[in-house]
Amino acid sequence: MSTDTTSQTCTITVDGVPVVVPAGALLIEALKMQGIDIPNFCYYQNLPAQASCRMCLVRIEKMPRLQPSCTTIVKDGMAVEVNTPEITDMRRGMLEFMLADHPLDCPVCDRGGECELQDNVFKFGHVDARFTEDKHPIPDVDISPFIYNDAQRCVFCYRCVRVCDVWMDVGALAKLNRGSHETIGTFDGWLDCEHCGNCVDVCPTGTLMHTSYKYGPRPWNLDETETTCSYCADGCRVRLGSRGNVVHRSVARQGTGINEEYLCVKGRYGFDYINSGERVTQPLIRKHGELRPATWDDALEHVAKRLGDIAKAKGADAVAVLGSTRITNEANVAIAIVADALDTTQLSYKPDFDLATFMKSVAGRLATKADIASADTIFVIGGDPKEDQPLTAHQLLQPVLKGRSALYVASSRLARIRKRASQFVHLRPGGEAVLLLGLAGGSSDVSAKSAGCAPSDVEALRKALEASRRLVVMVGSECHGAALEAAAALGSLLGDGERHVTYRPLVEDNNSVGAYDTLGQGVAYSEVIGALGDLITASTPSEPT
Amino acid sequence: MLTPEREKKIDELLTRYPSSRSALLPALWVAQEQYGWISLELQRYLAIRLGITPEQVREVVTFYSMYNDRPVGKYHLQVCCTTPCMLMGSDDVIGYLEKKLDIGRGQTTGDGLFTVSQVECLGSCGTAPMLQVNREKYDENLTTEKVDALLDRLRTQAAAEGSNG
Amino acid sequence: MADPVKVVSKRFGIPDSHTLDVYLQHDGYVALEKAVKSMQPAEVIDEVKKSALRGRGGAGFPTGMKWGFVPKDSPKPKYIVCNADESEPGTFKDRAVMEFDPHSLIEGCLIAAYALGSHTCYIYIRGEYGWVQDIMDVAIREAYAKGYCGKNILGTDFSCDVYTHPGAGAYICGEETALLNSLEGKRGHPRIKPPFPAVEGLYGCPTVVNNVETLATVPWIIQHGGDTFRQLGTEKSGGTRLVSVCGHVNKPGVYEIPLGYPMKDLLEKECGGIRNGNKLKAVIPGGSSVPIITAEEAYRVKLDFESIGEVGSMLGSGGVIVMDETADVFESTFRLVHFYKHESCGWCTPCRDGGDWMEQIFDRISIGGGRSEDLDLITSLGRNIEGKSHCALGDALVWPITSAMKKFPEDFQRALDRGKKLLREPAAV
Incomplete structure (x- = not known):
């Protein structure tokens, strides 16, 4: 089938009513576009089909059995029944089965209120409880510092297992046992993973849950604030759920940000500092060796006078005056205004990445999300996206896992992203520049010797990069000065024909580029530090006299 | 963790399939042959040996009923009790074993010699009732006399092996 | 009827029939030689189509048609997989083929491989049949040594490897796509169909999965012709087949009968009648998954796919479970419910949760806790499982129950009444 079928349409009839849907679409998606929600548990967009929960069965003309709408592709003329007594009974039947061994502990379940099982039971379920046999209780267990597993609540949709395998490429969750004894679990009872918590987000019931949100406020009692994660340059969209002055959780579910539903461990669980009692929440002025609370007016007046x-x-x-790579552009601009008012030339910030050299060298050829998605080759030098920019790592791994692009990594760290690399070159620290020069046509022997790898490594890597036509070079923070210039020159120096080359700096902080844009023209940080060296090393805090 | 012959057997198994993961079931058998059961340590070892994840091994070990993920007796007496055997008196056989060995289903005798399990159809319905010791050839058309003889034979065998070292 | 012609079992009973020497003395590898030296692959498939051979594993799908689905022009390797995961209660015929005539299976695999352009065959043998696998392995080594297996078979340019592969105790792996997952080293969950194995099977490559007896029948068909084979049976169900008879008969065992053979003759002539001169009560005619039939139906039914269909059951895997008047159909059914619950792979909701619930109800009834509404509940749960499960195991759980309740209501009523005898008050729940 050609790829342009998505732009074509076909006509199917739903409960006797003809509707026009995109040709080649999954029936469940086609129906959703018509405003018909088919209940389901195991179906999840972007995950491999499973067809195990049997909630989405529909009657399709000429088929002897009910068919799962999550695996059926629409065909012109297909006649579907989705709202008949047969289907209603079937849905009730499936929910009744799922609830048979379910603990029915909604009142104490933290998923209550946003539980797909609960919602579907309210919508389609049985009123009479016909199950009067014994349940098989399974106590809930912690499977990591962040996640607990209440196995009895499971409906075996395996979204979590698939998310861990397919999205995260971690595979830390396993299906254990067989039949009615089946549970979700791990190899030895403890999660060996990145603790991204995405398995918890996709769980339709209260099976996998955040320990930090255990017995917390009910979801409907939370004030949910959409904001941007401030840990790294990926800037994932999160919703912080708070009650009073306490933040209880951070989720990406139903998010619409660039991260869709993805979060990493930092964005997911690194919010506890917000609730810390040690935070400075009001101005303090030191008097007689002791910090004492003050009003903003007093504090500002005090600072202005002293300066x-x-x-x-x-x-x-x-x-x-120092800005930061961790605050917003607005704050950095305000800081520049303060410096201007003070008439000082000593305005700077502490960079986490040599963006000045990088930006000058790549001259605007920055890689977009689309460039990463469509690259045939991705080359990571001197960094690890899994650490520096986890969402970028996730996004670049998707085409790699599907075999649409190849990944090459050269780093002095044992970068975790190397797991899926076609080739990993382990460099001596500082060996980035010489390796790059070797790739760009220099002697492999010389390059390998200085970079701490074998000449064959350099040759193989050069060959792979030369074969690329759409190359993304991800430059990590281990690259400085010459290495950055060499990386940026790679596009023009690589042999074997023309190629589209774009670059991505793997900056570590959330607003490195913004700080560079707003404060990059100021004095170099090292100069400021040099001039203020005495003050920085002074051990006694400054105190008004 | 495995004897050299068994390592060689796994090497040979790996040549049979285009994917090393395919060798998992036969490799687990090789491991269970040596230890009688498959510990987590052994599962982790096989994962490395086959180049797959430990989770992939564990999923399989817990799915198939014949892999023991906990220790069992030296002789695992698996009595089929599915309908064809039941019609021919398998419940009497397993009941007799339980009484004679003074253990329940799934339990192991104190001397570690015998475990009795109720298992599902072993494909020996025409020669019911029957049982299987470990993965040996079936003992069929059982009577209480035959069960007695079998237990005696296994005890003698164990004693002989024990005295041989 | 004259003495039936033996196809698959003709070497059973000959001393050392499992050895290559004895096999060669009795037409061994004649068909393979004929196929690889004088027939085109398409001709082999045509011959199998002509024979009207239907799968002997349980579903009865026409074998020639299955072979025909394999795309001829696929650049991917093709695989022949023999389903020797015989686990259907009441069925033990494939074991007999592998114990007594292993070379016929190897020959059948090789002919199938030749017909379909495959170079690798895997024989997936249930884990419990460890010693049967040993017999097969010895036979395969013999075949390799004499050039029937491996490179340049019989001096032609056809090469093919044959391997055995053990299961480890999972009934579900008899389902062909679950078997393929198991062969790939995964849990034995059935796959989503389509794609069917003929197009995307083992390692995503075109694969034919055939039962042991089906493949062991192929050499005879190639040697004697598809038409000859078909004429042994009925028009729609060609040839002969093995049935395994167990339960309350005097001579249980494996018998080869032409399709269309009367059940009455099978029970009375081959099996020597019901034990102790008892009266026949019920027969499960095709392995535990098919609906049970009464004695009256058993005595008038013929063993072919169509005739058994008329009394509401199926020929299935050819496992005939015979029960005399001493049998309690409630108890025999309860044991099957336990079996299906134990063997559910856990993939889909109705089979996993429905099977467990169903077993609990039977358990409660059997210990005297039956309630008058239980039969309606069982029927209703059965309706929610049947036709809704991911594979046929859900149906296989329900059919024995509903047929038993319909045909032997008195046994179920007696079970429900147990509690009244045992206890003054209704059983605690």
């Missing part, structure tokens, strides 16, 4: 005194005594440049 004015210093400037008067030692000259305006005695005051340096």
